[in-house]
Amino acid sequence: MKLASMVSAIAIATGVAAVGWAGESTGGLALGSKVPAAVAKTKMKNVDGKMLSLADVTGKAGTLVVFTCNHCPFAKDWEQRIVELGNAYAGKGIGVVLVNANDPTQHADDGFEEMQAHAKSRGMKIPYVVDETSAVARAFGASITPEAFLFDKTGKLAYHGTIDDNRKEPDKVKARYLKDALDAVVAGKAPAVSETKGLGCGIKFRS
Amino acid sequence: MTAPLVLASLLAAEAAAPAPVRVDVAELPAIMAAVKAPGAQAVLVNVWATWCEPCREEMPDLVRFYRDHRADGLRLVLISADDDDQRAEVARVLGALGFDGPAFIKRGNDMTFIDALDPAWKGALPATFLFDAHGAKKRSWLGSVTYDDLRARVSGLLKRRKR
Numbered sequence: 001m002k003l004a005s006m007v008s009a010i011a012i013a014t015g016v017a018a019v020g021w022a023g024e025s026t027g028g029l030a031l032g033s034k035v036p037a038a039v040a041k042t043k044m045k046n047v048d049g050k051m052l053s054l055a056d057v058t059g060k061a062g063t064l065v066v067f068t069c070n071h072c073p074f075a076k077d078w079e080q081r082i083v084e085l086g087n088a089y090a091g092k093g094i095g096v097v098l099v100n101a102n103d104p105t106q107h108a109d110d111g112f113e114e115m116q117a118h119a120k121s122r123g124m125k126i127p128y129v130v131d132e133t134s135a136v137a138r139a140f141g142a143s144i145t146p147e148a149f150l151f152d153k154t155g156k157l158a159y160h161g162t163i164d165d166n167r168k169e170p171d172k173v174k175a176r177y178l179k180d181a182l183d184a185v186v187a188g189k190a191p192a193v194s195e196t197k198g199l200g201c202g203i204k205f206r207s
Numbered sequence: 208m209t210a211p212l213v214l215a216s217l218l219a220a221e222a223a224a225p226a227p228v229r230v231d232v233a234e235l236p237a238i239m240a241a242v243k244a245p246g247a248q249a250v251l252v253n254v255w256a257t258w259c260e261p262c263r264e265e266m267p268d269l270v271r272f273y274r275d276h277r278a279d280g281l282r283l284v285l286i287s288a289d290d291d292d293q294r295a296e297v298a299r300v301l302g303a304l305g306f307d308g309p310a311f312i313k314r315g316n317d318m319t320f321i322d323a324l325d326p327a328w329k330g331a332l333p334a335t336f337l338f339d340a341h342g343a344k345k346r347s348w349l350g351s352v353t354y355d356d357l358r359a360r361v362s363g364l365l366k367r368r369k370r
Binding site: 196197202 | 254317320329
């Protein structure tokens, strides 16, 4: 049973109420979904000044979209691992893009110039783009940073979730969820673990 | 300043300072034991962090609601997602608000922790969960809460004090 169905079944069975907020989605794209058509060709400004859409970055082996940002301590803790994975798998046929959907008026650290500085200092060889109306994040049902969506070579969502099982201590990671999923997708297989969760900052959606 | 005056000033300062808050670094079993320990009519569990602005904004309402209703059987368990070395800062923030209940810094696997509180929760901070006297979850707020939200949803689980 997929996570979203399981959650609905549990909620119905227990009568437990969950109240979301403007920034929180209790779901996200379901496994097997494609990039939402409404935003597939939405142009987003990359840190190099060029405009890119998700369609533009689609890879032959698959496509990785990570919603992240500059200011969030969770995103910062995982940042180097995200960049290393992105740089490495971009060379293995995976199209990779990091998306910042946060409203910089809520956190100045998420402004475009700060993103440019961030990309340079972290050695990003992959696009880091601005979702300037947060429409892409909304269409994905993304709600936290960092949150990864990995599509396989047929364009179907194969993995959704967090990076690994130990944000605070990289040397004590036991389960490399995203890396394992990337390896599976590059090999043309389904990831053994396709949905995970981790604590994160709520996306500061633009109004 | 004379010695008696210095002593009086120090005593006054100590009396005015908030009581130190005990913050335990704990994994899920210890945290859930505190949540489900008998003796409460209702238990609110809030997950927050010192650097999380919406968390800091809602915290005064949470603590005020707890202080107004603890005599009615309300327990508030605060779980910080801060790093372990931020223990003193977590204690300082909660002490300044006059919180005197169980407070933790969470360790261990995020996914297990998230699903134990609510499988529908994706893990964004802040989040608040309501359990009844039997440890059954009754409600989740995935995002900020206010005093009025809590009064509307929690009060029905609490016993009424003789006033």
